Amino acid sequence: MSSTTLGLPLAASPARRNRRDSLPARLDLGLEVVRGGLLELWSHKLRSILTLTLLMLGVFTLVVLTSVIDGVLDKVSTGFAGMAWDGTAVLQAREPKTTEDQKRFAMSPGLRFDDLSRITVPHPKVAAFLPRATKRTTVRVAGGTERVFVTGLTPDYAVFMNRPVSLGRGLTADDARRRSTVAVVGATLASKLFGGADPVGRDVVIEGVPWRIVGVLAPLMVFNEELYYDANGLMVPLETYVVRLDPDRKLTHVAVKLRSGKDLEEVSSLVLSRARQAHHGIEDTEIKDLDAEAAKAYSQFLEEMRSWRVILSALAGTVLLVGGVGVLSVMLISYASRRYEIGLRKAMGASDTEILVQFLLEALVLASLGALLGTVGGAFLCQKLSHFFPWGLVVNPVGLLVAWGVALGLALVFGLYPAMRAARLSPMEAMR
Numbered sequence: 019m020s021s022t023t024l025g026l027p028l029a030a031s032p033a034r035r036n037r038r039d040s041l042p043a044r045l046d047l048g049l050e051v052v053r054g055g056l057l058e059l060w061s062h063k064l065r066s067i068l069t070l071t072l073l074m075l076g077v078f079t080l081v082v083l084t085s086v087i088d089g090v091l092d093k094v095s096t097g098f099a100g101m102a103w104d105g106t107a108v109l110q111a112r113e114p115k116t117t118e119d120q121k122r123f124a125m126s127p128g129l130r131f132d133d134l135s136r137i138t139v140p141h142p143k144v145a146a147f148l149p150r151a152t153k154r155t156t157v158r159v160a161g162g163t164e165r166v167f168v169t170g171l172t173p174d175y176a177v178f179m180n181r182p183v184s185l186g187r188g189l190t191a192d193d194a195r196r197r198s199t200v201a202v203v204g205a206t207l208a209s210k211l212f213g214g215a216d217p218v219g220r221d222v223v224i225e226g227v228p229w230r231i232v233g234v235l236a237p238l239m240v241f242n243e244e245l246y247y248d249a250n251g252l253m254v255p256l257e258t259y260v261v262r263l264d265p266d267r268k269l270t271h272v273a274v275k276l277r278s279g280k281d282l283e284e285v286s287s288l289v290l291s292r293a294r295q296a297h298h299g300i301e302d303t304e305i306k307d308l309d310a311e312a313a314k315a316y317s318q319f320l321e322e323m324r325s326w327r328v329i330l331s332a333l334a335g336t337v338l339l340v341g342g343v344g345v346l347s348v349m350l351i352s353y354a355s356r357r358y359e360i361g362l363r364k365a366m367g368a369s370d371t372e373i374l375v376q377f378l379l380e381a382l383v384l385a386s387l388g389a390l391l392g393t394v395g396g397a398f399l400c401q402k403l404s405h406f407f408p409w410g411l412v413v414n415p416v417g418l419l420v421a422w423g424v425a426l427g428l429a430l431v432f433g434l435y436p437a438m439r440a441a442r443l444s445p446m447e448a449m450r
Contacts, residue, residue: 069344073388074395076338077421081396083330084417087323089407097241098316103308105145105279109137109289110271112304126300131260131267133296137289138272143281146174148273151259152247158223159211166207167251168224170259176202178275181248186218186233194255199262202233204249222252227262229254279309335424341388342428345381349436352380357443364445374441381433382426389425393418 111129114120131151138147151170156163175181176188183202193200201222208217221228229252238249260267276285286305293303353360360373397413404411 069341069348069384070388070391072337072341072344073385073425074392076334076341077389077392077425078396078399079330079334079337079392080417080421080424081393081413082399083327083334084414084420085396085400085411086403087327088414089403089411091323093239093407094241094316094319097239098312103312105276106308107274107276107282107286107289108271108306108308109274109293109303110306112302114302122300123302126297126302128297129269129271129293129303131256131269133269133293134272136296137292139292141285141288143277143285145275145277146178148172148175148178148275149256150175150244150270150273151256151264151268152251152270153264155225155263157211157252159220161211164207164211167247168201168259168263169247169251169253170256170263171253172256175253179244179273181238181253182236183233184236185216186231188233189253189255194257197258197261198255199227199229199258200232201229201252201254202235203231204235204251204253205237206249207251208234224252225263273308282307282309334421338424338428341385341425342432345384345429346432346435348384349377349381349433353377353436353440356440360440360443361445361447364443370441373443374437377437377440378430378433381429381437385425385429389422392421392425 109129112123114123131149134147134149138149149172152167154165154167157166157168171189173189173191173194176183181188184205186202188202189200192198203211203217203222211217211222212220217231217234220231222231223229235248235253238245240246240249254263272289274285274289276282286307290301290303290305294301297303363373364370393413400411400413
């Protein structure tokens with residue numbers, strides 16, 4: 019009886035083995051395995067959908083997680099840069115801590131516009147002094163009234179504190195010299211008061227006095243109180259503010275922009291000394307280092323983002339792990355239902371390695387399909403969320419590679435046991 023009796027070769031000849039091991043034969047086997055894997059998924063739709071859903075959700079979560087975290091980091095970093103707190107110290111009123119402090123501070127008029135002639139004397143290590151006074155009052159326009167923040171500022175404020183104007187112009191030294199009743203409106207307030215209309219050239223009435231709007235601030239990302247006031251209020255010349263709106267001539271604070279951060283201690287002592295002299299020796303002011311405050315806040319934010327990254331990554335990993343268990347279940351059921359096929363292939367000359375690779379490839383096909391669906395879903399969601407972020411929201415390639423690597427790695431790990439059982443199955447036992 020020949021070796022090909024009943025169509026089942028007892029042993030593959032060397033020539034036949036070489037043909038089977040050739041590159042075209044291996045490619046053909048790979049395509050056959052992929053087709054077989056897809057047919058296996060199609061023949062067990064419910065089971066496959068459940069497994070694919072878990073893998074898809076895991077990859078989807080990782081893709082969106084890494085992309086959104088990058089977008090949030092970009093947005094917050096841009097927001098911190100927009101605060102322009104680098105190299106900035108602030109002279110502000112000091113809160114009394116004792117009854118004695120209250121008595122002494124009551125003898126001082128507080129931080130006032132009249133102190134500026136002494137406090138803002140030019141110094142080689144100071145780039146600019148930026149006094150600020152803010153109050154909330156009622157503004158009347160053609161459509162009604164609105165409670166808004168009105169802030170008195172110097173023309174240098176917009177330059178040193180990164181407040182660009184998108185329409186019209188900003189405040190000028192000529193406005194301050196003439197005590198002009200002009201205002202720059204924040205983008206948020208302009209939208210609220212005038213809708214989509216251009217507010218430049220229109221008048222608003224503040225405490226009975228008409229003010230001409232000469233400019234509109236560019237939209238701001240609000241990360242602190244001052245940014246909120248500027249986006250939702252009116253900016254007017256400080257000299258006009260103290261004459262028209264505040265007879266007490268009070269200042270909220272005086273920002274000091276340093277030429278170098280290393281000069282903070284020296285300049286702080288100088289400014290405090292000037293304020294103390296202006297207040298007749300009463301030490302009712304203090305210096306706040308905004309640069310250090312921003313660095314501390316940013317560090318806390320990064321720590322929180324690391325915590326969220328760990329939590330969400332653990333969640334995505336758990337979903338992927340459950341998806342890997344689903345792959346194991348699918349492959350075990352596939353092994354049980356295809357024992358005869360495995361035995362027949364072995365009887366026809368298929369090696370243990372080929373059977374092992376076949377099952378592993380089927381597991382990879384299952385994982386790849388789930389990962390592909392998760393990637394498409396994640397990319398679609400990132401596109402829809404893109405307009406919420408200053409630089410858009412793109413899929414993080416590192417997160418994408420990690421998601422695919424974890425999904426395929428779990429498929430290999432959980433598919434290895436069914437594959438080894440199939441590879442070790444003897445033809446006689448399988449075909450019995």
